[in-house]
Amino acid sequence: MAETSQTNGPIDMPEDKAAILELPLEQRDDIIVCEGVHKWFGDFCAVRDVSMRVKRGEVVVIFGPSGSGKSTFIRMINRLEEHQQGRIVVDGIEMTNDVRNLDAIRREVGMVFQQFNLFPHMTAINNIMLAPQRVRHLPREEAQKSAQQLLERVGIPEQADKYPAELSGGQQQRVAIARALAMQPQIMLFDEPTSALDPEMIKEVLDVMRELAASGMTMLCVTHEMGFAREVADRMAFFDEGALVELGPPTQIFNNPQEERTQLFLDQIL
């Protein structure tokens, strides 16, 4: 428990989030702490012994071959998958079966999916307003106002009253980002956000993500957009066969990878 209080950081951190983000990365608190995390599907070990600490405001790009456990790993951070061994602490809240902890963590963590997963029976703005109204119990007018602001932030204010099926893939994904942001999360998880998009739409989504990173959002992105990673990521994590093989800044990963498997994978995709 002594260690928990240490990782809980905020106690001796400045109260103001903006003030924390003024500090250099290494002096900030750990917003995500994973220690010896394991996950099995039946007999298959999808994630093995992953330990990682993410600083507040840090952008970590996670990459690796398909089936390497990277999606499963970030899905454990808001418990769409349950970890079976090890511990996960999100913003000082331990991930347990306790419903209150789970609710608190889900409020802190927003998620964006490969297939967007917008609710097809609601307009774009209603997709965004749903959770603030139902989970945070914001009054309708307030939810609507902030939803409209979010749509402006992702660059499609004029699409508010369209249904998802009437939007392009890139627009849908931007609505999905706005929907996640509406809960004012501390952390955003991106699970291959551009993999289902046509090439000309990838940029518009990456631009939104760039802006988000610049605003100081803590982000975990599973993506193979290496240009984005080189430019935006503070650190990159290479997963293979369920294990975290290498973790380091983009300069190290691209120019001087410490592991042979990292080098081999990068040779294949670059």
Next chain:
Amino acid sequence: MSAVTAPAMDRPPPPPPMTVGTLGWLRQNLFSSWVNSLVTVVLAVVVGWAVIGLISWVIVTADWLVITSRVQLYLVGLYPQVDAWRPQVAVLLISALLGVSWRSWGGTARGFAVGLSAVAVIVGVIPHGLQPLNRILVLAIPVAVGVGYFLAAGFFAGRPRRIVGAAFLAVFVGLLIIRGIEGVPGLEPVNTNDVGGLLLNLLLALFGIAASMPIGIALALGRQSNLPVVKWACVAFIEIIRGVPLITLLFMSRHILPLTFPENIKIDTLYITGITIMLFSSAYMAENVRGGMAAVAPGQTEAARALGLRGWQTTLLITLPQGLRNIIPAIVGQFISLFKDTSLVFIIGMLDLVEMGRVTIQSNLEFVDNGREVYLFIAVVFWIFCFSMSYVSRRIERALGVGKR
């Protein structure tokens, strides 16, 4: 080359001749080869001969006295003659609702409203054995449609909730007037055993349709419950009801269930039958709903959970609405089949429309040869209702298609 291709880029080239328009359609669908042309001609002759034969029978040969002299029996059964205005008032309420729908949503509702009014005017002015009061109430149908239409412009304008509320109220009031209220002069309760004909089919179908939605949804959700008792109770109910023919259930409810009641309690057959049909329909509805919800993409639930919605919120706001939309055709199919199944109540001695027809033929010597007229009439009545449901469902599907994935 470029001189030729440049205009082509401005305006796309026209399709080859004889592939579009009426001629193109005929050619592609009816005369695409000499075999198909032959089949088309032969079938056209056969169908034309049959249609001409049917029409001439309907107009010339058939004796419709068996229908026109007994209209009330077919429509309301043995419901007392002096109270026949009560179902008619219920029809007026429905007509007014139709007028509201016409003004509010147009299209489909307008067709139904105009059609109903036209039929009412024709029936109202044809001289036959209609009592003056009943004739006036028939002729009041277009008026009721008009009243609804103008109410929709004012009281209901842009207020869908009021319309839904008024619809529920109208159905409730209509049922109350048909059944009667204790102690109100002129509205003495009728003997429910006298309710028959089309009114009986409609009432039973209405019970079944209205109750099977909520009960079916509750059963479907219960079946997915984490509580073993709830889950297994729902599974047992659904599987037992679905495993038994409706006729058997009707027999059991009529002849076996009353044995379990205390002797001094007697529940009307109409109610017992209505409840039986409700339960029967609910079990099928439950499986439809479950199927529809299972077809909702798992990503929907994940997105809802990631946003922090609770399990019941996810079900009510995300999976259930999408699941129900998935199964509109199946729901309407079930309603149509339920409406037709209500004619099975003859098995426990109730006089529905079909049974009323059979009884009319068999108990009147003068009508003994008029079976064809009676059953054609009954078939047309059933078809009008079933086709209307089917048509409305397709319109609803198209209207809801906006938000489709």
